[in-house]
Every structure is written in C-alpha cells, then in structure tokens.
Amino acid sequence: MPETSLKGKTALVTGASSGIGRATALKLAALGAHVFVTGRRQEALDELAPIAERAGGKITAEAFDIRDYDKFQGFIERAAEETGTFNILVNNAGLSHPDSIAKGDPEKWREMMEVNILSLLAGSQCAIHIMRKGGFEGHIVHISSVAARSDASGVYGGTKAMVSALATTMRKELEDDNIRVVNICPGAVITNFARNFPPDYINAVLQSLGIDLTFEPGMTLPPEIHDKVNEAAPALLLHADDIAKAVVYAVTQPINVDIFEMTVRPAKSLQLPDS
Ligand SMILES: NC(=O)c1ccc[n+]([C@@H]2O[C@H](COP(=O)([O-])OP(=O)(O)OC[C@H]3O[C@@H](n4cnc5c(N)ncnc54)[C@H](OP(=O)(O)O)[C@@H]3O)[C@@H](O)[C@H]2O)c1
Known part of the structure; x- marks a missing residue:
C-alpha cells in the first residue's frame, strides 16, 4: 500500500460544501478514506459523492447548521458506528464578517x-472520546488562519487566534494519546470565504482579473469560477487544493510524527478592504 493511502480510515470534514473543506474531502476520499461531510447546503454536498466515486472513494453527506452541537456530535458518532473506526476530523467550517470592532454587529x-x-471544540471533544474509547489513532486538524497573527482582521482574527491557541492546548492534552493535532494557517485562498465582504471590493477584484461576473452580498460561486480566479492570479490567491494537500501531508505521517503547524500562503499579499 502506498505511504499516503488512507484505505480503511474514516474522516469527517466540516464546511465541505465549499472551498477548502470541499477540496479536502475530495482529496481524502481519493486516497481511500470514507469521508463524512457536512455544511449547510445539501445540494452542494450532494455533488461530492459521485465525484469521489469516480476516483474510487466514498463520501457520506448530511447538511445541518454546525451550531447545533448535538447534531454535529451525533454525525461524528454515526461515522464511527457505520464504519467501525474514526481517524480524522477536519474542523474547517468557518466564516468572516470583516467589519471593524467599532462598526461590527x-x-x-x-x-x-x-x-x-x-463548533470546533464540540467536534474535537466528541472525536477525542470516540478515538480514546475505540483505541483509534489519527488526527484532529484545525483550519485556523494567518489572520490569527494579524492586527487588521477584526473579530474574525480574534476567533482564529483562539483556534490557534486551542490547538496548542489540545496538542499538549493529547500527547499521551495516539491523536495528533494539526493547526493549518492559510493565507488568501479563492473560495466563498468573501461572501460577506463588501460587494464593491469583490467586484473590483473580479474586474481586475478579467472575470465577467457581478458579485452580490451572500452569493456563493461554483468551484469552476474559483478555478478561473486562481488561474488569473495564482500569486495572489491560492487554490483550495493547495490547502487540501497540506492536510493530506499532515494526516499521512506516521502517528509518532507531529506536524503541528503549517502556514500556507500565496507568494504575494492581497490588499484587504478597509474595515
Ligand atoms: N479562503 C481564505 O482565504 C481563508 C484563509 C484562511 C483561513 N480560512 C478558513 O478556511 C475555512 C474554510 O473557509 P473557505 O475559505 O473554504 O470558505 P467557504 O468557501 O465560505 O466555506 C466555508 C464552509 O463553512 C460552512 N459553514 C459556515 N457556517 C456554517 C454553519 N453555521 N453551519 C455549517 N456550516 C457552515 C459553509 O457551509 P455553506 O456554504 O453550506 O453555508 C462552507 O461549507 C474557514 O474556517 C476559514 O476561516 C480561509
């Protein structure tokens, strides 16, 4: 079996209806893991299983709001019960409202x-209990952000600073278990992350890249548009696959190898809107 095979492993990826979560779920499934995915948009989640099947993988989807922690923990339990194991949790679901603290709601x-x-804490706690009880080894991956270390990312940056701090605590807490904690800090990646950003800013970026589309608040764009934006500006905006590859690298290491933190950013900085 190749070193990167995930055959026989069970993974669960949150926020998989879009962007980084979608790309990560598809990569883990292509490597042989049975991947359970969640997000809010059922239709977007339903696209994943056929793509995974064509690559020889398996994806099971369930849509719900991840703020329903009972439902989220129930979905992790279902993944473990249906497959008899649980090995990888990717805490990826997340969002930004990019207002300044003075103007924020x-x-x-x-x-x-x-x-x-x-939700990251609720999911991690449930995964830890299941992995300890079953003696399953594996990884808990947090998708944090370079915003965790920025002084210009408002309350969103504060939430990611906490994610990174929690990863540090969780890594120490799990040292004696066969559970490694991985904290990935992406820079700018073209996804639907900017759905709450000011439309004038998004439209100016799209126009400067020659993408013929008018963005409206709350809009989600399909992966094909993200591919086009990445092709137009690869040095400014990473592809979601670039982050998925970092996740795969971390979770395919032997369990004694602790890939704790990775920063994965584009070569050049993108100017964010004033908030
Ligand atoms: N893109 C970047 O530049 C960047 C940089 C650093 C870190 N990140 C982090 O990467 C992670 C993934 O974001 P992304 O860039 O891939 O953005 P995205 O395309 O907007 O994806 C976000 C995912 O989170 C899900 N989600 C949001 N709120 C939810 C809720 N209440 N309940 C259930 N699911 C919810 C979304 O589900 P629906 O679409 O179905 O609502 C979607 O699947 C986030 O944690 C983000 O902070 C992104």
Missing part, C-alpha cells in the same frame, strides 16, 4: 465565535 460576532470556535 454583536450578532455577527456571536455567529463567528459559535461557528469558528465553539
């Missing part, structure tokens, strides 16, 4: 804290 702060931080 507390309800949007709450949403970011509940999705970016609390």
Whole structure:
C-alpha cells in the first residue's frame, strides 16, 4: 500500500460544501478514506459523492447548521458506528464578517465565535472520546488562519487566534494519546470565504482579473469560477487544493510524527478592504 493511502480510515470534514473543506474531502476520499461531510447546503454536498466515486472513494453527506452541537456530535458518532473506526476530523467550517470592532454587529460576532470556535471544540471533544474509547489513532486538524497573527482582521482574527491557541492546548492534552493535532494557517485562498465582504471590493477584484461576473452580498460561486480566479492570479490567491494537500501531508505521517503547524500562503499579499 502506498505511504499516503488512507484505505480503511474514516474522516469527517466540516464546511465541505465549499472551498477548502470541499477540496479536502475530495482529496481524502481519493486516497481511500470514507469521508463524512457536512455544511449547510445539501445540494452542494450532494455533488461530492459521485465525484469521489469516480476516483474510487466514498463520501457520506448530511447538511445541518454546525451550531447545533448535538447534531454535529451525533454525525461524528454515526461515522464511527457505520464504519467501525474514526481517524480524522477536519474542523474547517468557518466564516468572516470583516467589519471593524467599532462598526461590527454583536450578532455577527456571536455567529463567528459559535461557528469558528465553539463548533470546533464540540467536534474535537466528541472525536477525542470516540478515538480514546475505540483505541483509534489519527488526527484532529484545525483550519485556523494567518489572520490569527494579524492586527487588521477584526473579530474574525480574534476567533482564529483562539483556534490557534486551542490547538496548542489540545496538542499538549493529547500527547499521551495516539491523536495528533494539526493547526493549518492559510493565507488568501479563492473560495466563498468573501461572501460577506463588501460587494464593491469583490467586484473590483473580479474586474481586475478579467472575470465577467457581478458579485452580490451572500452569493456563493461554483468551484469552476474559483478555478478561473486562481488561474488569473495564482500569486495572489491560492487554490483550495493547495490547502487540501497540506492536510493530506499532515494526516499521512506516521502517528509518532507531529506536524503541528503549517502556514500556507500565496507568494504575494492581497490588499484587504478597509474595515
Ligand atoms: N479562503 C481564505 O482565504 C481563508 C484563509 C484562511 C483561513 N480560512 C478558513 O478556511 C475555512 C474554510 O473557509 P473557505 O475559505 O473554504 O470558505 P467557504 O468557501 O465560505 O466555506 C466555508 C464552509 O463553512 C460552512 N459553514 C459556515 N457556517 C456554517 C454553519 N453555521 N453551519 C455549517 N456550516 C457552515 C459553509 O457551509 P455553506 O456554504 O453550506 O453555508 C462552507 O461549507 C474557514 O474556517 C476559514 O476561516 C480561509
């Protein structure tokens, strides 16, 4: 079996209806893992199983709001029960409302804290219990951000600073288990992450790259458009696959090898809108 095979492993990826989560789920499935995926948009999740099947992989999807922690933990339990093991949790679901603290809306702060931080904790806790009880070895991967170290990323940056801090604590807490913790800090990646950004800013970026499309608030774009943007500006915006490859690298190491943190960013910095 090749060193990177994930045959016989069970993985669960949150936020897999789009962007980094989608790319990661497809890569893990192509390597042989049975991948359970979640997000809110059922239609987008349903596209994944046939793609995985064509690559010889298996994907099981269920849509729900990840702030329903009972449902999220129930889905992790279902993955373990149906396959008899549980090895990889990718805590990827996340969002940004890029307003300054002075202009921000507390309800949007709450949403970011509940999705970016609390769901990651609820999922990790459940995975740890299942992996300990079953004696399953594997990885818990957090998708943090370079925003964790930025002074210009508002409350979103604060949530990612907490994700990175929690990864440090969790790594230490799990030292005596066969569970490695991986914290990945992406820079700018073309996904639907900018769905809450000011439309004027997004439209100016699309126009400067020659992409004929008018972005409206809350809009999600299909992966084909993301491919086009990445092709137009590879030095400014990574492809979601670039982050998926980092996840695969970390989770295919022997269990005694601790790939704790990776920063994966494009060669050049993208100017973000003033918030
Ligand atoms: N793109 C970047 O430049 C970048 C850089 C650094 C870090 N990140 C991090 O990467 C992760 C993935 O983001 P992305 O860039 O791939 O953005 P994306 O394309 O917008 O994907 C975000 C995913 O999270 C899911 N999600 C959001 N809120 C949810 C909720 N309440 N319940 C369930 N699922 C929810 C979305 O589901 P639906 O679409 O179905 O609602 C979607 O699948 C995030 O944690 C983000 O902070 C991104």
